[in-house]
Amino acid sequence: MHINRAKADISKEIMSQSYEIKKISDITLAYARKLTNSQHGFVSSIDTDTLENVGHTLTDMFGAQCRVKDQRFSFPVGKDGTYPALWGVALNTKTAFFTNTPSSHAGAAGLPEGHIPLDNFLAVPVLIENEAAGLITLANSEHGYSSRDIDSVTRLSEIYALALHRYRYELERDSMENQLRQMQRIEAIGTLAGGIAHDFNNILFPLVGFVELLMEDLPAQSPLQESAREVMNASLRAKDLVKQILTFSRQGEQELKPLKLQVVIKEVMKLLRASIPKTVEFRLRIDEDCGQILADPTQVHQVIMNLVTNAHHAMQDKGGVLTLELEEVDIYSLKPEVIGLKPGRYALMTVSDTGEGIQAEVLDKIFDPYFTTKPKDKGTGLGLSVVRGIVKTGNGDIRAASTPGKGTTIEVFLPLISKAALDETQDPSNALPTGDESILLVDDEAAVLKVMTLMLERLGYRFRIPERPMQEAS
Incomplete structure (x- = not known):
């Protein structure tokens, strides 16, 4: 009777729109303790990323009563890929077991300071597609544990596995939504950064161009050459910074x-x-x-x-x-x-x-x-x-x-x-190309046009700047 009621109550919560794994875990542990007359226990699931055994609900076996220092209810997997202590036996073997003499069990690894004494112990793995997805653990039954208790808690674990299945689905959905929001934020930041970088390039282009012209006009031994070189170096560093921004925004070419x-x-x-x-x-x-x-x-x-x-x-x-x-x-x-x-x-x-x-x-x-x-x-x-x-x-x-x-x-x-x-x-030749062709110059930045005209004049080109560039371009 109890097991059927437990299944009904857990199923109702699984189908609920306001689904909470904590509430379902509380119900599962309450019924498991009632079915086995257990004083203590905990219900947990395996984190699919870290493989930590993370608790969703527990009695005071790890709380104030036993004064365990680490109140974070999460147990890491061992360096060898297995779980330690008695509860780890069920996860490692994917098999339910009980012992009425915990201290002499092969899997016993002692108890942390302040932990309640264990008179007896039962652990049932929660399996999803034959993989350990969680754990129902009980301790200190009034009558000791038996195979009948294993059967009852195993039936509970089967319905709890459905709860964990939905829990994983909810986590995955939340993760995908977060990724989508992150992508949208990055896209927005990239668009903004790209726009700023292009505007900054319009400032840098004439700056670099005029400094190059200045360095050509200055005598080689002029003390101003050093100052001009420093301005050029700073401008080129700014150019590299712009390129990094454009790379981030995916608007720059390699x-x-x-x-x-x-x-x-x-x-x-x-x-x-x-x-x-x-x-x-x-x-x-x-x-x-x-x-x-x-x-x-x-x-x-x-x-x-x-x-x-x-x-x-x-x-x-x-x-x-x-x-x-x-x-x-x-x-x-x-x-x-x-x-x-x-x-x-x-x-x-x-x-x-x-x-x-x-x-x-x-x-x-x-x-x-x-x-x-x-x-x-x-x-x-x-x-x-x-x-x-x-x-x-x-x-x-x-x-x-x-x-x-x-x-x-x-x-x-x-x-x-x-x-x-x-x-x-x-290119073995460092010489700049020269010519006498006519070039049509179009740009919406006056400073860019000015430096380009000065450079092209020095190279021998003829140029024309239209009054209505859009009409001429068409």
């Missing part, structure tokens, strides 16, 4: 050029050294003879920044060693069929840390968009997915390996540019 990774790595490490605490030790192992790659410098800078920053975050609590290595490798010797790259020579950049490491079940997800193990205010989950996109676009590959408790290693393979291709990208 500027592929031969690039020495050694230079970019050293620039990034110099930039980050001041912001990373002394508890993190930097180790660089750079092959100065490593060949060049064909890539966009801004995007490569972004890749290295993201990887090094992530490695630092993994060690920010306890410190450690951050190692960045660069070497030239022949992909033939690295089993290309496994790596998924075309045979040839590659630059292999390796970023490793001695942090907490990443669990195997989480490692496969770190390159997924919006996936992050960081707190909500610490990351968006976009960094590594952007890194992977940049690397894949450059015909490279990225892979990760991690050992929980020891650290993580990220390897990035980027194809080296051949000597023939390198020669094609390098």
Whole structure:
């Protein structure tokens, strides 16, 4: 009678529009205790991302009565992928069991300080498609446990599995809605950033142009040359910043050029050294003879920044060693069929840390968009997915390996540019093109038009600026 009433009450809550896993868990635990005459118990589910056993309801076996210091009711999976203690036996074996002599059971691992004594113990895993999705645990039955109690709680677990199924669905739906809102926010920010960057470019173009003209007009030994060069350097840094903004907003085109990774790595490490605490030790192992790659410098800078920053975050609590290595490798010797790259020579950049490491079940997800193990205010989950996109676009590959408790290693393979291709990208002539053709100049910025006319005049071109540019363009 009790079991049928329990199923009816739980089913009613599952179908309710105001669904709450906490309320359903309370009902489940109340009926489980009544069916078995148990004083204590808890009901939990497995977090599909972290595999933690997270409690939804519990008696005071973990509360004020037993004065357990850690009030957060969540148990992590062990480093070996199994769950500890008596309750872990049911999850590890996916099998219900009971013991009326808990202290002598093979799975007993002792009790935390202040925990209530266990006279007897019962645990039933909640299974979804033969996978452990949750747990119903009971303790200290007045009459001791029997196979009949296992049968009763197992029937309860079957209906509770439906509750967890909906719970997972609700979580997934919420996650998808959050991702959609995040994408919309990023799109809006990108549109705004792109607009600002284009406007800023209209300011930078004449600034750079007029400084170039000034440097041409000034005598080579003029003391003003140094000042003009400083203005030019600052303008070019601003240009690079605009390019980064346009890359973020996906409105900028890639500027592929031969690039020495050694230079970019050293620039990034110099930039980050001041912001990373002394508890993190930097180790660089750079092959100065490593060949060049064909890539966009801004995007490569972004890749290295993201990887090094992530490695630092993994060690920010306890410190450690951050190692960045660069070497030239022949992909033939690295089993290309496994790596998924075309045979040839590659630059292999390796970023490793001695942090907490990443669990195997989480490692496969770190390159997924919006996936992050960081707190909500610490990351968006976009960094590594952007890194992977940049690397894949450059015909490279990225892979990760991690050992929980020891650290993580990220390897990035980027194809080296051949000597023939390198020669094609390098124009032997630095001379500016000249001519006497007529050019129609159209721009909505007066300063841009002015600097363009001055430059074209010096190169010998004739030009005309229409009074009504839109009509002439049509």
